[in-house]
Amino acid sequence: xxxxxxxxxxxxxxxVKFRSGRSAYEYAGQVFDQLLSRTAIPKELIDGLSVSSSxxxxxxxxxxxxxxxxxxxxxxxxxxxxxxxxxxxxxVAAAGAAIQAxxxxxxxxxxxxxxxxxxxxxxxxxxxxxxxxxxxxxxPAAFGLLMSRYAYQYGDPTEALxxxxxxxxxxxxxxxxxxxxxxxxxxxxxxxxxxxxxxxLRLLDSVMFCDGANALLVTTEDYARSIGLEKFVRITGxxxxxxxxxxxxxxxxxxxxxxxxxxxxxxxxxxxxxxIHQLQAYDDxxxxxxxxxxxxxxxxxxxxxxxxxxxxxxFSGSLPINTGGxxxxxxxxxxxxxxxxxxxxxxxLFGEGGERQVxxxxxxxxxxxxxxxxxxxWIISAAMTLEA
Amino acid sequence: xxxxxxxxxxNATRDYIDSTEFWRGISRSALMLQYCPVAKAFQHYPxxxxxxxxxxxxxxxxxxxxxxxxxxxxxxxxxAAAGSEQRDVVIALVELDVGxxxxxxxxxxxxxxxxxxxxGRVVFFEHPEGYIYYRFRIDA
Numbered sequence: 001x002x003x004x005x006x007x008x009x010x011x012x013x014x015x016v017k018f019r020s021g022r023s024a025y026e027y028a029g030q031v032f033d034q035l036l037s038r039t040a041i042p043k044e045l046i047d048g049l050s051v052s053s054s055x056x057x058x059x060x061x062x063x064x065x066x067x068x069x070x071x072x073x074x075x076x077x078x079x080x081x082x083x084x085x086x087x088x089x090x091x092v093a094a095a096g097a098a099i100q101a102x103x104x105x106x107x108x109x110x111x112x113x114x115x116x117x118x119x120x121x122x123x124x125x126x127x128x129x130x131x132x133x134x135x136x137x138x139x140p141a142a143f144g145l146l147m148s149r150y151a152y153q154y155g156d157p158t159e160a161l162x163x164x165x166x167x168x169x170x171x172x173x174x175x176x177x178x179x180x181x182x183x184x185x186x187x188x189x190x191x192x193x194x195x196x197x198x199x200x201l202r203l204l205d206s207v208m209f210c211d212g213a214n215a216l217l218v219t220t221e222d223y224a225r226s227i228g229l230e231k232f233v234r235i236t237g238x239x240x241x242x243x244x245x246x247x248x249x250x251x252x253x254x255x256x257x258x259x260x261x262x263x264x265x266x267x268x269x270x271x272x273x274x275x276i277h278q279l280q281a282y283d284d285x286x287x288x289x290x291x292x293x294x295x296x297x298x299x300x301x302x303x304x305x306x307x308x309x310x311x312x313x314x315f316s317g318s319l320p321i322n323t324g325g326x327x328x329x330x331x332x333x334x335x336x337x338x339x340x341x342x343x344x345x346x347x348x349l350f351g352e353g354g355e356r357q358v359x360x361x362x363x364x365x366x367x368x369x370x371x372x373x374x375x376x377x378w379i380i381s382a383a384m385t386l387e388a
Numbered sequence: 389x390x391x392x393x394x395x396x397x398x399n400a401t402r403d404y405i406d407s408t409e410f411w412r413g414i415s416r417s418a419l420m421l422q423y424c425p426v427a428k429a430f431q432h433y434p435x436x437x438x439x440x441x442x443x444x445x446x447x448x449x450x451x452x453x454x455x456x457x458x459x460x461x462x463x464x465x466x467x468a469a470a471g472s473e474q475r476d477v478v479i480a481l482v483e484l485d486v487g488x489x490x491x492x493x494x495x496x497x498x499x500x501x502x503x504x505x506x507x508g509r510v511v512f513f514e515h516p517e518g519y520i521y522y523r524f525r526i527d528a
Binding site: 134140198 | 440479488523
């Protein structure tokens with residue numbers, strides 16, 4: 001049992017590409033090579049592995065085992081983290097718990113996916129009978145429904161969503177890992193002119209499936225120092241809430257599990273929304289950011305648009321949001337997307353943000369979202385606080 | 389053109405839970421939903437247990453088909469590449485008066501646009517994929 005703080009002591013990320021023609025295994029190999037190179041540790045020291053589930057390899061229930069084999073790792077702790085866009089966060093949290101329990105000392109959390117090259121998932125369940133025949137084939141229609149209801153309850157958030165889209169694209173242009181297809185500036189007018197995918201949801205409210213990978217190294221502060229890893233960030237809080245209020249079939253669509261996890265998260269870390277230096281918020285759609293701001297307590301319920309319009313959310317602002325461009329503007333590497341903003345948080349806390357380095361880099365709040373259900377916002381909510 | 393139909397409940401008992409009663413209802417223009425007699429409440433979509441008790445305290449009952457539009461979206465569905473007809477649809481999440489939400493395409497009135505709060509009822513129709521299904525018709 002270890003009492004040394006759990007830390008993230010290394011990261012790696014491969015540039016996001018659209019239809020790369022490469023597999024999740026190829027991407028995992030690339031990002032693992034980069035992780036070893038950046039941290040200068042021999043692979044034999046890594047004795048734990050968490051693999052995020054993958055859309056392109058979704059038909060393989062043994063993905064974690066195949067990945068350990070592919071990467072040549074002997075693992076005393078092996079985990080398949082399958083919480084959708086929260087998989088990376090949950091993988092890091094699970095690695096931390098496994099380390100505290102003495103099952104592993106140094107764990108890699110690897111997320112690699114290539115859904116724009118190959119689709120290998122079938123969600124099954126009730127979708128074929130009760131969802132798809134109604135035209136709800138995927139997330140855009142579900143988020144179109146969510147946006148309509150949000151606007152009905154709280155007023156039209158279009159200007160705030162435009163600001164989020166434009167700001168994140170500006171950030172993405174400073175990120176060398178941004179997908180080539182998205183490497184062009186957009187204006188408010190571009191946002192407003194972008195076509196409706198599921199009205200009122202626009203194309204520029206939405207992510208684009210791409211291919212990519214990211215990796216993180218989790219250990220204790222003491223062990224990191226003992227193997228020469230001098231840069232690390234402490235994990236000071238982690239909380240999840242999946243399927244909130246399951247006995248309420250009329251739960252407001254504008255609610256999420258973040259409402260329930262926020263008090264637990266901030267109690268663990270001793271932080272509060274006003275003390276957060278950067279928010280790396282899961283951003284499959286722009287409206288999700290407004291709702292997370294509200295549910296995590298950055299502003300009152302329904303005041304997300306006002307908050308965004310009155311706050312400088314750029315990397316140099318008072319509350320930098322998604323400073324790497326987020327998946328909206330970097331590209332969504334399938335279920336590796338949850339690691340995209342997590343890696344950006346660690347990069348910023350390491351002081352390696354380059355041209356987009358945030359001014360205050362003592363802490364970060366990172367979130368993850370997973371699974372679009374029937375008539376609710378999203379099933380899985382997860383959030384983590386990191387401190388330098 | 390209607391593509392070769394694959395009924396959504398083709399594997400109704402094998403792919404998910406046994407929804408035979410729902411589809412029997414559809415075939416006679418009745419909305420059969422799961423009902424928990426302990427909680428005295430409906431639930432939809434179907435589940436293997438009651439969301440209220442966690443137990444299999446479930447039966448199928450015919451539910452009133454009236455309700456209110458809770459939210460809407462509009463978009464193009466279908467895929468020429470996949471061999472299905474492309475069409476514009478209005479999709480609603482409806483709050484049925486029996487206390488559950490139902491996803492449905494909307495039978496749009498000719499005279500005006502659909503709005504949140506509109507009242508209507510579930511009706512049955514031949515889905516473009518070639519089977520009987522339900523949608524929500526706004527009251528005139």
